[in-house]
Amino acid sequence: MKEIVVISGKGGTGKTSITGAFAGLAKKCVLADCDVDAADLHLLLQPQVRERYEFSGGGRAEIKAEKCLKCGLCRQLCRFDAVRRPADGSSFLTVNSLACEGCGLCAHICPAGAIEFKPVVDGEWYVSDTRMGSMVHACLYPGEGNSGKLVTLVRSRAREIATGNGSDYLLIDGSPGLGCPVIASVAGSDLAVIVTEPTVSGEHDLLRIAGLTKHFRVPTVICINRSDINSAASDRIAAVAEAQGVKVIGRVRYDKAVTEAQIAGKTVNEYTDGPVAGDILAAWQRIINLTEGKE
Amino acid sequence: MRVAITSQGRDRDSLLDRRFGRAAFFIVADTETGELSVHDNAQNLNAAQGAGIQAGSTVAGLDVEALITGNVGPKAYAVLKAAGIRIYLAPDGTVAQSLQRFKDGLLEESLSANVEGHWV
Amino acid sequence: MKIAVASGKGGTGKTTVAVNLCLFLVDAGLQVTYADCDVEEPDGHLFLKPEIVTRRRTGIPVPHVDPEACNLCGECGSLCRYSAIVVLKDRVMTFPELCHGCGGCAYICPARAIAEVDRPIGSIDRGNAGKLGFISGCLDIGQAMSPPLIKEVLKETPDDGVTIVDAPPGTSCPAMTAVGDCDYLLLVTEPTPFGRHDLELMLKAVCSLPMPKGVVMNRVNGPDAATEELCDKYGVPVLARIPEDRLVAEAYSKGLTAWEAVSGYRTVFADLWSGIQKDAGRCGE
Known part of the structure; x- marks a missing residue:
């Protein structure tokens, strides 16, 4: 079983869109949507939820007004400025749950024992059936933190399922950016496919994310999406990548069918058999060859 | 010699838990007397982060010389090594089978972490 | 604004x-x-x-433990919810990459053995x-x-x-x-x-x-x-x-x-x- 992460x-x-299309092309696969703070893969794959679990990323502090001595020590020590005077002008301090980092220091030092530290539910995660195979996905409640732990949970469960049912591939829709959820999606996978676009920001961010996969020693390839909107930039990206030993495994042309497929709730290759679907198929074929050691 | 084994259940017929940090239980066996004791790992199982580190610290407190498990990440490995505990990697099987393999010298000693950390 | x-x-x-x-x-x-x-x-x-x-x-402030001053009481390890500091029988280990910089360990250390140093991010x-x-x-x-x-x-x-x-x-x-x-x-x-x-x-x-x-x-x-x-x-x-x-x-x-x-x-x-x-x-x- 090979773990392929798309970032x-x-x-x-x-x-x-590309991960969804790959899922349809892979014969036996399990899917993991690790883009947990803005998960969208389910819009293409319409999963039927089979199992549902609550997720707790940590705890939050809560000040019990009846016990509080108003000494202010918690406010003084909180490095995250989470202990605040409420807007209603009341003299009791409260903990702003968005700012609270969950370190628990305030609860530990409160001389009156007025601060409770309780685990909170930050989201849910699911094991589902889709027409492409099993899918593990999650929904982080908006504004909640510790998505790295949720990504790890989703990925581990998906790996268990994939190993258990003899799947060929575990296909991971990684999260954007470079921080903790991305690291949790990428570290230890068999292949990272970076989807980029031929723009100055696409180029700039590509170099950073490729630095990250290198840092974690994950073999990496690149797929240039909408490659024809700026062919010169696509060629430049390819040259820079190849110079660093990173292969460009596909160029996918700009096509309105990609958005149309999204609106129709289908993957690109289900929606059309036009040239853009051919581009994606060719990219997937190279990924298979690479993971099977044929290239 | 006292040995800790990661276990999915509470007795010698339970299956080895391949996870270290988020193992369900640690079973401590005395290889001379055959005596077993069970230690729940529920607290680390649900840790927000650093389950491997916490489990390493728990096992260090169990006064054992060796650990038998499936996988150990880099941070847990560092803690176990600092505590002077040797790590042995076992294939799937029961606690009793793993212990027998250990006594027969069939288990591979791990001299570095054998899986990636989870980075959270 | x-x-x-x-x-x-x-x-x-x-x-x-x-x-x-x-x-x-x-x-x-x-x-x-x-x-x-x-x-x-x-x-x-x-x-x-x-x-x-x-x-x-x-960067963020992370703990640096002075082994001479530390009495291995374990308070820091039990406070830290990020497993960034753990106390063993004969030493304290820190994992700076897990530290969120709350400063709790340094504040509560009874032996004043913990200083904070910046870890660049x-x-x-x-x-x-x-x-x-x-x-x-x-x-x-x-x-x-x-x-x-x-x-x-x-x-x-x-x-x-x-x-x-x-x-x-x-x-x-x-x-x-x-x-x-x-x-x-x-x-x-x-x-x-x-x-x-x-x-x-x-x-x-x-x-x-x-x-x-x-x-x-x-x-x-x-x-x-x-x-x-x-x-x-x-x-x-x-x-x-x-x-x-x-x-x-x-x-x-x-x-x-x-x-x-x-x-x-x-x-x-x-x-x-x-x-x-x-x-x-x-x-x-």
């Missing part, structure tokens, strides 16, 4:  | 809106600063091409693009925690004039850190199912925040009732509808701003600015 650095490069 | 520009989904044109709004406001004679808080992938400099005057490294550039002030944070590759760096960038923004904060995409901790204390929040979306879905996540995430909010619909191809209804449902006005324009996309791909490339952009941003002022004023009443 992008910059958002909006078409990562999820 | 601090205006944050954010987006649930990446690639909707957040940086384009932030950069062009800056250029419009500078042109209108205001004192403006652009603050790039998308520290994982900062791209504003590619379009603004600022002259960088200073660069400083920044990124850098902050300051400079100017013409009359526009420029601040940008850049997270080091391989670092997991961006919020502390985002906070440092925000601390450097001036109190007077207008600051446009380019926030990281998404709805989790980095995005919330960047928008939490702004005076006005602009949400950028695009008229696709993914765009709408992520806009709704964003609207849910920010509904409890006190500042007024507005939506910018980017790359619009005619009316989009579904997005308009969504904004209505959350009581957030649509302040601008920027039409899809191949010229803008081409300019963007080359690192030019729409402002430079397309003349019609002036009216779009003039309307957007008066919308923000009207809205901010209304909420202040």
